Amino acid sequence: xxxxxxYLHCHQPFRLKKYSVFDIGSGKPYFDDEQNGAILRRVAEKxxxxxxxxxxxxxxxxxxxxxxxxSISGVLLEQLEKNCPEAIKSIKDLVDTGCCELxxxxxxxxxxxxxxxxxxxxxVGMQNRTLKRLFGCKPNFIRNTELVYNxxxxxxxxxxxxxxxxxxxxxxxxxxxxxxxxYKAKDSELLLLVRNYRLSDDIGFRFSNRAWKEWPLTAxxxxxxxxxxxxxxxxxxxxxxxxxxxxxxxxxxxxxxxxFLEAFCWQALKNPLNSFTxxxxxxxxxxxxxxxDFWRLVSWADTERDLSAWTGNQMQKSALDKTxxxxxxxxxxxxxxxxxxxxxxxxxxxxxxxxxxxxxxGDVHKYFNPYESPYESFIAFMNIYNDLVLRVKSHxxxxxxxx
Amino acid sequence: xxxxNLKVLMFGWxxxxxxxxxxxxxxxxxxxxxxxxKIDIDFVLPRRVDCRSDGCNFLFADAPGGTLSVKPxxxxxxxxQGKKSYKEMLRSILSGNPGTLSYGDDLMxxxxxxxxxxxxxxxxxxxxxxxAHDWLSLPAGLAAKKISGKPLVxxxxxxxxxxxxxxGADKRxxxxxxxxxxACDRIIAxxxxxxxxxxxxxxxxxxxxxxxPNAVNVRNFQANANLEPLKKQGAKIVLFVGRLxxxxxxxxxxxxxxxxxxxxxxxxxxxxxxxxxxxxxxAESARLGIADRFVFTGFLRGNDLVRTYKMADLYxxxxxxxxxxxxxxxxxxxxxxxxxxxxxxxSQMLAxxxxxxxxxxxxxxxxxxxxxxxxxxxxxxxxxxxxEVLKFDWEESARRCISVYxxxxxA
Numbered sequence: 092x093x094x095x096x097x098y099l100h101c102h103q104p105f106r107l108k109k110y111s112v113f114d115i116g117s118g119k120p121y122f123d124d125e126q127n128g129a130i131l132r133r134v135a136e137k138x139x140x141x142x143x144x145x146x147x148x149x150x151x152x153x154x155x156x157x158x159x160x161x162s163i164s165g166v167l168l169e170q171l172e173k174n175c176p177e178a179i180k181s182i183k184d185l186v187d188t189g190c191c192e193l194x195x196x197x198x199x200x201x202x203x204x205x206x207x208x209x210x211x212x213x214x215v216g217m218q219n220r221t222l223k224r225l226f227g228c229k230p231n232f233i234r235n236t237e238l239v240y241n242x243x244x245x246x247x248x249x250x251x252x253x254x255x256x257x258x259x260x261x262x263x264x265x266x267x268x269x270x271x272x273x274y275k276a277k278d279s280e281l282l283l284l285v286r287n288y289r290l291s292d293d294i295g296f297r298f299s300n301r302a303w304k305e306w307p308l309t310a311x312x313x314x315x316x317x318x319x320x321x322x323x324x325x326x327x328x329x330x331x332x333x334x335x336x337x338x339x340x341x342x343x344x345x346x347x348x349x350x351f352l353e354a355f356c357w358q359a360l361k362n363p364l365n366s367f368t369x370x371x372x373x374x375x376x377x378x379x380x381x382x383x384d385f386w387r388l389v390s391w392a393d394t395e396r397d398l399s400a401w402t403g404n405q406m407q408k409s410a411l412d413k414t415x416x417x418x419x420x421x422x423x424x425x426x427x428x429x430x431x432x433x434x435x436x437x438x439x440x441x442x443x444x445x446x447x448x449x450x451x452x453g454d455v456h457k458y459f460n461p462y463e464s465p466y467e468s469f470i471a472f473m474n475i476y477n478d479l480v481l482r483v484k485s486h487x488x489x490x491x492x493x494x
Numbered sequence: 495x496x497x498x499n500l501k502v503l504m505f506g507w508x509x510x511x512x513x514x515x516x517x518x519x520x521x522x523x524x525x526x527x528x529x530x531x532k533i534d535i536d537f538v539l540p541r542r543v544d545c546r547s548d549g550c551n552f553l554f555a556d557a558p559g560g561t562l563s564v565k566p567x568x569x570x571x572x573x574x575q576g577k578k579s580y581k582e583m584l585r586s587i588l589s590g591n592p593g594t595l596s597y598g599d600d601l602m603x604x605x606x607x608x609x610x611x612x613x614x615x616x617x618x619x620x621x622x623x624x625x626a627h628d629w630l631s632l633p634a635g636l637a638a639k640k641i642s643g644k645p646l647v648x649x650x651x652x653x654x655x656x657x658x659x660x661x662g663a664d665k666r667x668x669x670x671x672x673x674x675x676x677a678c679d680r681i682i683a684x685x686x687x688x689x690x691x692x693x694x695x696x697x698x699x700x701x702x703x704x705x706x707p708n709a710v711n712v713r714n715f716q717a718n719a720n721l722e723p724l725k726k727q728g729a730k731i732v733l734f735v736g737r738l739x740x741x742x743x744x745x746x747x748x749x750x751x752x753x754x755x756x757x758x759x760x761x762x763x764x765x766x767x768x769x770x771x772x773x774x775x776x777a778e779s780a781r782l783g784i785a786d787r788f789v790f791t792g793f794l795r796g797n798d799l800v801r802t803y804k805m806a807d808l809y810x811x812x813x814x815x816x817x818x819x820x821x822x823x824x825x826x827x828x829x830x831x832x833x834x835x836x837x838x839x840x841s842q843m844l845a846x847x848x849x850x851x852x853x854x855x856x857x858x859x860x861x862x863x864x865x866x867x868x869x870x871x872x873x874x875x876x877x878x879x880x881x882e883v884l885k886f887d888w889e890e891s892a893r894r895c896i897s898v899y900x901x902x903x904x905a
Contacts, residue, residue: 469874
């Protein structure tokens with residue numbers, strides 16, 4: 092009797108301006124408002140707005156039997172407030188139905204969990220305050236950036252008072268166990284929901300791939316696979332976690348993805364053994380089937396499910412180390428503008444653009460990449476980093492003079 | 495019945511160490527790889543002096559595979575001579591070797607004379623396909639096609655527009671190129687860039703064109719680096735390698751160097767190559783007040799070139815128009831990070847390098863500085879480039895040439 096937990100993740104970074112070494116110290120702003128605004132409007136038109144409309148319709152038409160959960164990064168919410176307030180409104184409408192649960196994360200979609208506990212805690216706090224302000228809700232569950240997760244991160248999330256966390260259902264960790272149960276984190280009461288990556292990726296990655304032997308994927312076929320779960324051992328849940336932009340952006344409207352989503356909802360509910368659910372409902376209805384030991388860091392990215400897309404080469408490591416090494420001096424300035432710029436530089440996308448393992452995972456990495464090459468992205472980032480260092484230094488020396 | 499090796503009559507250019515640029519290297523490597531794949535080659539080339547007895551015929555006598563016979567023709571043709579410097583060269587040769595050479599004073603006359611000499615070779619040779627490299631050997635190739643009725647493959651390494659730019663292009667040379675592109679049976683372009691160019695500039699028909707990229711023999715660039723005193727003092731080296739002519743953009747390199755020098759103090763610019771712009775470059779570097787930052791090494795080859803590549807922190811290829819840019823593959827083989835002009839075939843084919851428009855000297859300078867400042871950038875780039883360069887294999891290029899031969903033979 093799988094209760095289907097459809098969870099969508101939604102994020103857009105503040106992309107950087109073209110920033111040359113000669114711009115260092117010039118006062119030129121870091122973020123490309125024009126490009127970011129244009130991309131945001133395009134994605135909102137193609138994906139966020141039509142998807143939210145459809146989700147709301149489905150919730151209403153099924154009288155709340157259809158449910159969904161989502162996380163929206165703080166940096167995206169900030170851009171939506173500025174460039175597309177109707178998208179904020181459409182999320183609010185969904186949340187107000189009581190059938191859409193929001194999941195927390197770091198406001199800046201950062202990798203702070205790996206570099207600074209203090210910074211991670213502050214960014215999650217910012218995100219929770221933003222969700223409260225915009226949607227009036229307090230999240231019970233959290234997801235870390237790119238589903239990066241291990242036992243240490245579980246501990247941190249538990250200390251922050253979360254009921255549960257989302258992670259990748261990676262075979263290396265699960266072993267013989269199925270992703271279709273509720274688990275808890277190792278040596279902790281924190282609940283753990285892990286992604287069924289096979290069925291999630293059938294929709295998220297493979298849906299419009301004409302070379303895939305299951306193409307075209309119909310709702311009947313997909314629900315047929317879901318129904319197998321009823322026969323195969325009565326596993327209680329099915330975690331379909333994917334990018335929000337699956338709908339309308341990764342797969343365009345003319346691929347039939349919206350029709351699929353709608354048909355999937357109705358087709359799934361045809362079988363009375365199926366239902367839709369959210370993380371908090373799962374926590375309420377089920378007891379954890381066991382403990383999962385995430386002894387290594389696991390993400391939901393690429394075939395390796397590791398961090399190599401962000402920390403795999405020397406440029407990435409160096410850029411991340413240098414960025415986080417500024418933490419204390421930035422915080423000592425007490426300057427909110429500096430802190431915000433610094434934090435927007437922590438957004439994981441900047442490091443993702445520097446990834447050089449192109450030739451195996453090329454397509455996904457080039458997606459939305461505003462740079463000609465990872466080297467160009469590293470240069471722009473380092474130039475901006477050096478400008479930030481100058482600003483911090485001059486701020487601190489000014490303060491000394493004032494005293 | 496044992497099948498006979500396919501036999502190619504190739505109009506080529508002098509091999510290293512007699513070459514003056516990438517074309518000779520490309521000819522040599524391609525010929526080696528073709529022979530390795532059991533292709534017999536009659537290799538016709540212009541020689542400044544009579545060297546019919548110098549043992550060229552045995553150049554690769556021990557190598558297995560197809561046979562190679564070299565057929566030199568007396569000629570002072572060189573693939574890199576503009577009309578003006580041609581006359582100068584002619585004068586010096588005439589004064590230095592009176593009596594041994596006797597040529598007309600016009601380049602076109604010489605090209606036609608070479609073609610006429612090539613005719614003699616054609617009439618006693620037996621071959622299946624004619625393969626000509628660049629325009630100077632085109633009349634010879636066309637004559638061979640006419641006499642023998644065999645198909646002609648025209649291999650375009652550079653066009654007149656690449657060499658001297660649209661303004662300086664010699665109409666007569668353009669005419670030869672246009673005629674050759676129309677009359678030959680297949681065109682081999684060294685890059686997609688060149689393919690597009692011959693289509694746009696000359697209206698060459700797309701279905702006749704096959705792209706066969708140049709390649710590199712990585713083994714040739716694996717000697718050990720020799721750290722020079724400059725490096726020991728912590729200086730950074732930015733390198734230019736190429737002929738000092740309009741096409742290679744050394745003037746843009748100079749102007750970028752000027753900008754770099756204003757912000758980075760311990761940087762030296764090494765210019766390796768010779769050509770008609772050498773004196774001007776030296777004078778200009780003095781005028782800009784950066785002569786002390788410049789080292790002109792002259793034309794380097796072999797281990798000296800390898801050492802120079804390895805010594806460099808960055809290799810810059812600022813070509814105004816370069817159908818391929820073989821030096822890019824050389825730098826990659828040496829593990830040297832690169833900044834290449836977008837107006838090159840190499841920039842379209844390579845991922846692991848920085849790119850810039852040749853005319854954007856400020857951006858060029860800013861990228862040079864970024865590379866000098868951020869050590870991880872060059873290290874990551876060179877590491878990936880050393881893998882990427884392995885894709886450029888002369889054996890593969892030879893295979894593609896052979897499939898073009900087969901195409902024209904069955905057409």
